[in-house]
Structures are given as C-alpha cells and as structure tokens.
Amino acid sequence: MGIKIKLPFGLDKNNTLVHISDVENGKNCGCVCPSCQSPLIAAKGNIKQHHFRHDDGRDACEGGLESTVHLAAKQIISERQKITLPEYVVFSSSKDSRGKRYSKCFIPSKTIDFDSVEEEKDLHGIRADILAKIGNRPLVIEIFYRHKVDAQKLDKIEKADISAIEIDLSGLAPKDVEDWEHFWSYLNNPQHIQWLNNARVNDNISKQIEKELTREIQEQEKKYKQEDIEIEKAALLEAIKEIQFFKKKEHIDLLKKEALSHPAWEYFSKYVPYKWDEFPELINKEVPNGDWIFGCDRRIWQSIIYGYFILHKNNKFSIGLING
Numbered sequence: 001m002g003i004k005i006k007l008p009f010g011l012d013k014n015n016t017l018v019h020i021s022d023v024e025n026g027k028n029c030g031c032v033c034p035s036c037q038s039p040l041i042a043a044k045g046n047i048k049q050h051h052f053r054h055d056d057g058r059d060a061c062e063g064g065l066e067s068t069v070h071l072a073a074k075q076i077i078s079e080r081q082k083i084t085l086p087e088y089v090v091f092s093s094s095k096d097s098r099g100k101r102y103s104k105c106f107i108p109s110k111t112i113d114f115d116s117v118e119e120e121k122d123l124h125g126i127r128a129d130i131l132a133k134i135g136n137r138p139l140v141i142e143i144f145y146r147h148k149v150d151a152q153k154l155d156k157i158e159k160a161d162i163s164a165i166e167i168d169l170s171g172l173a174p175k176d177v178e179d180w181e182h183f184w185s186y187l188n189n190p191q192h193i194q195w196l197n198n199a200r201v202n203d204n205i206s207k208q209i210e211k212e213l214t215r216e217i218q219e220q221e222k223k224y225k226q227e228d229i230e231i232e233k234a235a236l237l238e239a240i241k242e243i244q245f246f247k248k249k250e251h252i253d254l255l256k257k258e259a260l261s262h263p264a265w266e267y268f269s270k271y272v273p274y275k276w277d278e279f280p281e282l283i284n285k286e287v288p289n290g291d292w293i294f295g296c297d298r299r300i301w302q303s304i305i306y307g308y309f310i311l312h313k314n315n316k317f318s319i320g321l322i323n324g
C-alpha cells in the first residue's frame, strides 16, 4: 500500500457526503464525521493533502475513514447508476483432428447502466452494500476497503445464485481521492472489481462458448481438407511433369545408352535365348509414346515379356523390384 489517505469526505448539513475540495477551509465547513458525528474541520493547507480532521482533536475515530469510504462509494454509484464490469473468465477447451488445442475463456468487460439502485438492501439472508437492478436482474455490489466479503456471505450469494461483484478500494492512494472524479475513476476501473458470482454464466454463456469452439474447429477442419486437396494437386502436377520428362527424347536416349548396364537386363537376360545386340526380329519394336513406359530401354522390357512371360510362362514382374 502507498501513502495512507486522510479523511477526504464529510457529511454536510443535508446529510450528504461532500468532498474536501467543495467546502471552505476551517471550522465553517459545517461537516460532521459520518462515523462518530463529531464536527469536522477542513484542513486545506499548502503542505499536507487536504482533508477533514475531528474538531475535538481525537483522531482516534477508528471507523471514520472506513465508513466514509463506504458511504462515498455507495453515494457515487447511486448517483451515476452504472458500473464497468470486469471480464469474466469461463474456460472451455477442445482439440481438432490434428491435436491443435482451442480455448475460449472470457466474457469481455463492459459498462452497464442500472435501472435502480438501493443501498444496504437485505436479500437471501445477506445485507448487500448496494443492490442494483438491470431490468429484473439483480446485481449485488460489495465495497471492500478494510474487510473483504467473508466466506459465509459468499456462500449465501452462490447458493442464491445472484450476480455479485466486489469493488476493492483497499489500495486507494491520496491522488485517488483528490476529488470525486478521481474517486470514481478508481472505483469504476474493472481492474479494481472482481466477480463474486456470475449468475448468467451458469446457463447460457457456457453453452454459447461451447458452440463457438465447435464452429471454430469445424472451420479449421475445412481448411485442413482444403490443404490436403492442394497437396494432392501439387503431387499430381509433379507426377505429370515427371511423365512429361519420361516421354522426352533425351530421356529415351538416356535409357538406351544405359540399357546394357540396367539391372533389369542383368536379371532377366537369363530368360532369353539370345545375347545383347542379337535381338530377334520381334524385339526392339518402336512403341510410339510408350517406349519409356517401364523405365528401361524397350529392348529390355520387350525381352522380358517375350522370355519371361511367353517362353517361361511366368505371370508377373516388376522393374521397381529389380531397381529396389
């Protein structure tokens, strides 16, 4: 905690809290302490932060500051009829077919306007510092300066399932109580507000978040499918390019040049009754647009068909097997 604040508000004759900046210096301010009701003096010097002090000199009024901060918070919320709710964390997660994880986790912060505000309102066995209503929906607002909401109260709030927030003013520094506007800025800052219970989350929002997750994953799956199609397309194009190369004269010439040392010839030559370059009439026939089809010179594959299948009556072969 930083520098302690000194009593920045006092009760005026109309029983309304006024800020030190709104009253004249000294005894004539006409204010009393909201806690002990004793007269206050407005101390507006040049050195110390401006503040109220008890006229009788007893600054032993323990509860004075605390009840004043509470009163000030209630008064300004009642006046402004709104609050900025912090984001609410809801966690839901799921995985897609490739194991990528998705999670959705919050309802964003937003400012809501109240239709009504009541202070010190009893409901469900608790006394709420403030009970605001948005339409028919209640929102309990608790002010925390020295005492947080205790476990018992929290339990009752959860059991009744009413929405409730706690505004944490425990870190108030002198600059935050310079005037009402600074005080409001501090109080209405969602970083100083926490959810105690969010009644709406329990029903609709969890389901809605599930739905959004599912939709997001479905969209990703569509993208995956599209990617797969693209990959297949690319592979097909690659294969077509390869075949186009196979069909080229330079490739066919290469096969011809390397024919004698091709492993297929080495392996299958034992099945034919002739040597290389002593091919019978029916071997070495030109096959337009097909010489290259088995990945070896046509004299080899034609010899294989002739020797292996026709003479020896085998029924299958593979150049790939030989090459591998």
Ligand SMILES: [Zn+2]
Pocket (backbone or CB within 6 Å): 033, 034, 035, 036, 037, 038, 054, 061, 064
């Ligand atoms: Zn007092």
